[in-house]
Amino acid sequence: MEKKQFFEDYRIGHIRHSPARTITETDIVVHAGHTGDFSPHHMDAEYAKHTPFERRIAHGTMVFAFGIGLAAQSANNPGAFSSGYDRIRFVRPVFIGDTLKSRITIGDLKTMADNPDFGEVIEQIDVVNQKNETVLTASHVLMVERR
Template sequence: MEKIKVIVEDHFEDYLIGFTRTTFGRTITETDIIVHAGHTGDFFPHHMDAEWCATQEFGRRMAHGTLVFSVAIGMTATTINPHAMSYGYDRLRFVRPVFINDTIRVTATITAQRDHPKRKTHGFVDEAIEVRNQNDEVVLSCAHIYLVERKTPLP
């Protein structure tokens, strides 16, 4: 069994603006869509009805935006940093549809750091997330905000 790496030195001060990481690809399958529909209760025809989709603009079934978001964020979760946690996501946009057998990859870039307004022991780190398909088209974008412990608290 492969172990997840634990990073023990990534405090607020260690994040570098402009640092970028890119994942390997992951193909979205029909099974992904069916399982996600079962988990969420979203059985809209855009995802489940091939005949209906054939009469629509895109002509075929597409993955749920929330499925693409969930898979993409999971693809970036390769290490555990005990000094940081996800604070949430802003500006989530489903830019283009993802279809069955499309392959996505994720690029995450550190874009900003800022002080926490109340906690002197922590700060926020912003990460721009771009999800691209096999044609290098952006299909999803959002901002990921981390709450990160400082090595040295502010005065």
């Protein structure tokens, strides 16, 4: 089990990095099956040749899911509970063969007047590709136990 981190242990500006994951055609096909999103710009190589990207692109929702999964691999705090994600943006397309990592920066710390046992930690999650280009960005809101 990971060491418990309390709200008071977090520092604005602290950055951690996740492991990497390479996107495969199987990832896209499985995600389409899970979601029912069989749009041709994800699934049809011939159709995709005539789009601005000239090839199939990964689902934004898949990139989001992989990005937050990678972020979770870099920290498992038993004293933190996710409250959700805000301001999710798909910044650049992701293609088969791209390798993604998540960069997680502590952006803000807020006390909770209505719940003094917890503080709110805002993590900025930036999913980057192998060129270190941001492909997705989101804010993750965590409730973290206080000492």
